[in-house]
Amino acid sequence: MKRLTQLLLAGFCGLTTATYAQQTRPVWLDEITIKSFSEGIPAVLGKTNAAGDSMLINGRYFKHGVGVNATSILAFFLDGKATEFSALVGVDDKGNRNLPHTFYVIGDRNILFDSGEMRLGDAPKPVKVNLTGVKRLGLLVKVNDEGRTKVYSNWANAQLVMLDNHLPKNIPNDGERYILTPPAPKTPRINSPTVFGARPGNPFLYTIAATGDRPMTFAANRLPKGLVLDPKTGRITGSVAERGTYAVTLSAKNALGTATKTLKIRIGDTISLTPPIGWNGWNSWARLIDQEKVIASADALVKMGLRDHGWTYINIDDAWQGKRGGPLNAIQPNEKFPRFKEMVDYIHSLGLKTGIYSTPMITSYAGYVGGSSDFEDGHITDEIIANKRSYRYVGKYQFEAADARQFAEWGIDYLKYDWRIEVPSAERMAVALKQSGRDIHYSISNSAPFANVKDWVRLTNSYRTGPDIRDSWNSLFVSAFTLDKWAPHGGPGHWNDPDMMIVGNVTTGTQLHPTRLTPDEQYSHVSLFSLLAAPLLIGCPLEQLDPFTLNLLTNDEVIAIDQDPLGKSARLVMEQDGFQVWKKPLEDGSWAVGLFNVGDFGKTPQSYFRWGDETARSFTLDLVKIGLNGAFTFRDVWRQQDLGKFYGTFKTEIPHHGVVMVRMFPVK
Missing domain, CATH: 2.60.120.1060 (NPCBM/NEW2 domain)
Structure with a gap:
């Protein structure tokens, strides 16, 4: 009996092991x-x-x-x-x-x-x-x-x-999405740039961006001849014939008070005196962009309150193009954009501006008609459509003048000119845009060679300094943390462009998904782009913005650093022990300084990955080592809090791949 019991128990244990063994x-x-x-x-x-x-x-x-x-x-x-x-x-x-x-x-x-x-x-x-x-x-x-x-x-x-049936998953991005910036006050605050450039005689559009309770009324004293203000919307329109600099006093008033700000209007040859900020459709919708999505994005920019913080551009990327035609034999919109001019007019009616995409090549990156052809009339054949990648080169016949005039007639305010631009193509379009009769911000993309930076400064309003960005720390690091050599060349009218922003829900090569940047990395991303005086182009569907991402994009003190009229890019002034310090001079004599914990990224194989055990580190900033002598009042711009007076050193904790961003005012 005892032996039988042992055999039965052995059999049961064997069955249990077989049943629960992992395959x-x-x-x-x-x-x-x-x-x-x-x-x-x-x-x-x-x-x-x-x-x-x-x-x-x-x-x-x-x-x-x-x-x-x-x-x-x-x-x-x-x-x-x-x-x-x-x-x-x-x-x-x-x-x-x-x-x-x-x-x-x-x-x-x-x-x-x-x-x-x-x-x-x-x-x-x-x-x-x-x-x-x-x-x-x-x-x-x-x-x-x-x-x-x-x-x-x-x-x-x-x-x-x-x-068993398990599959590998993406690295979790479950860090706390902590919100630092307090809500904007209910009293009026004007957030639009303090300097604006336009060419003589060209159409003028400037919207006074202001936060605060509505209703709100606007005024502008000493507007130059030719401009008018709509007091209900804050939109200034018209045109100015006389060159010069005009100091205008803007005001915004609601039931709780009045805010004022001085605006310098400069009528001359230089436009884009501050970096453009707005939205671009590629990392939201890529080839799926259409008229309804563009209008929805413009409406969302207003509804989410971004317009009140100075966000201005609604930029259509690739995939809007149909075939050549019309009186100018210019690129016409495809069937996804049946009422193109009406769409542009509607965006302008919101006080916003409209951007468009093209390329000097026969076909665009997405395979749509480009700005040149091997046929004199510019037509596109079925073979070209079927083998679009084979036609990524500049054709025998170019159509920059016709396309630029068409863009101007539609009311376009921004052109992204794409795909490894070389100097002759960049120059042809630069001339065409200046002769179009409209101020169109001219942005070239991508990877403009540094060897030609003087040409990009001379010809364009912004130029891509590297490859297409992806939503990863590696891509952000390559796109932004390595731009110190470009810094001396950027400035009013010609901005260094590290590509679109990678916050919110993005595509970047795969289906729409939340950005893979951690919350700390996202604060670093927005901080460094602002310090670099870079164009700020949101790359996610605006109607899908969550409270954390919206808070990231509506800190007026951070945006003001990007939009500072001095137009200087920050410089990398210290790199040691896994920390970087970037310092940017501002027009009022203060300094914006970003302290970044980059964690020795790229210096060991392990540093390329996120292991889940990273922690904040202490950092002491030596002011003398970064060229700042004397006492300074520090302000935490993300929290919008004064930190007190500091002399010699400043000690703080910085999260892994995170940032502490301060504005430093000299104590007299």
């Missing part, structure tokens, strides 16, 4: 939405190299794997639900021959695999690492590409062995 299954990385795991800048592709061609390493083809370009960062949340990662790694045969690549596999801060330097022609190296218990996995390819192209490498045959 494993391999998961190819190219069969999940791999783009959503990328925190690098160039796109990653499954089953091909980064150019979309067959994956090939040292003459060997692979049907499975992930092709990447330049420095690549793939981050996965496994939560202990994986047992193994395996791959064959190497430089793609169509990649750059001269650059060494290093592949890393990192689990919970531990380097599990280091390939050493690999070059084109090296045999692929096998990777096989144990992931038991690993919560966060990082796949890093490190290469110093210095802006060179075709920097292709491959994670060939890359697969995870997962437990």
Whole structure:
């Protein structure tokens, strides 16, 4: 009997173990939405190299794997639900021959695999690492590409062995979305720029942006001849024939009080005396943009109160273009924009401005008609439409003059001119816009070579200083924290442009999703863009703004630093022990200073990833070391609080990838 009982118990235990044992299954990385795991800048592709061609390493083809370009960062949340990662790694045969690549596999801060330097022609190296218990996995390819192209490498045959039916997830972005900025007062406060430029005789539109309880009435004393103010809306319109600088006193009045501000109107050759701020549709809707979405965005900018804080532009990006036609043989809108001029007029009626997109190439980035053609009449063929990528070059015939005149007739206020602009194309459009009879902010995109910066300053109103931005700390760091060399060149009329803002819900290569920047990183993002005097173009659907993101975008003291009429960009004045200090002079003699905890980003393989155990660090600012002598009154601009007087040093806590941003007023 005892023996029978033992056999029965053994059988039961065996059944229990078999029933509850976790099964494993391999998961190819190219069969999940791999783009959503990328925190690098160039796109990653499954089953091909980064150019979309067959994956090939040292003459060997692979049907499975992930092709990447330049420095690549793939981050996965496994939560202990994986047992193994395996791959064959190497430089793609169509990649750059001269650059060494290093592949890393990192689990919970531990380097599990280091390939050493690999070059084109090296045999692929096998990777096989144990992931038991690993919560966060990082796949890093490190290469110093210095802006060179075709920097292709491959994670060939890359697969995870997962437990049961689990799949890898994105790294959690669950930090507290803390709100720092207090609500605007109910009394009037004027927030629009204090300087505005227009060319003689051209249409003029300036809206007095003011917060405070409504109803509110507006006034403007000493307006130059030719301008009129609507006292109910605060819109100043008309045109001014005489060159000169006109000092105008603006006022906004409600039942609780009156606010005043001096506006300098400069009529001359230079427009865009402060960086443009507004909204761009690409990172919201990409190719799905249409007339209804644009109007909804304009309405939301007003409804959300952004207009009252100075946000002005509603910019349509790529995918609005139809074929050439009309009296000017200019680009006409496609079927998604059936009443284009009415749409522009409606946006203007809200006191806002309208932007548009084009390119000097035959086809745009999204494959729509561009500003040139190999046919004299500019028509586009079915072959071009079917093979649009093959026509990303400037055609034999250019149509800048016709397109610029059409933009002016529609009432366009901003042009984004796209796709690796070279100087001759930039100059042709610059001349055409100046001869159009309308002030149109001229922005070129993307990656304007630094070697031609003097031409960009001469020809354009803003110029992209790097690649397209993505919603990751790596992309933000590359786009903004490396711009010190550009700083001396930006200023009134010609602004350094690090690309759109990556807050709220964004697309950036994948379906609409909340930005992957942590709340601390988002405060750093808005702070640094403002310190750099960069264009501020919101890249998310405005009607989807949550309270945290809206609060980020409506701090008038931060916006005022970006819009300061002196127009100087901050400079990187200190970098030590994982901290950066950026200092910006302001017109009134004060200084805006950003203290950033960048965490030695990029200096170790582990620093490219977020591990979930990061903490705030203490930092002591030595004022003398950054060239500031004497006593200063400090103001925390995010909290809009005075911090007191400081002499010599200032000590504070800064979150990981976060910021403390202060305005410093000399004590006399």
